[in-house]
Amino acid sequence: MRTLSLIIAAGIITLLAKPALADQGVILAVPSGCDYFAAESPKGLVVLEWYGGHQPSADEKIVGDFDQYGFHDIYVLPAGSQMRVWVEDYLLSRDRAAAILAEKFHLLGR
DSSP: OHHHHHHHHHHHHHHHOOOOOOEEEEEEEOOTTOSEEEEEETTEEEEEEEEEESOOOTTOEEEEOOSSSEEEEEEEETTTEEEEEEEEEEEEOHHHHHHHHHHHHHHTTO
């Protein structure tokens, strides 16, 4: 009975535990007058839309969840400043990321 209780407790802890690993990347391009920007991660390029917090700048190191769509809080290293972003797309080649940024910039009338 004690073994069963330990197995159940371990299962609950596993389900509730949040993964400690996050993606790390470097901001590559932040077009002037546009809330969209590109970052490079070990898995490929990511196009993000800035929604508040720290203003992104090229060459900044960032950490957070880039490998799924939606809103995420990401952090700038080493200070830990926070920014809120929408992951527009991920796992991109350089050409595809550039095309998405160009499209977004064009749609804004720039």
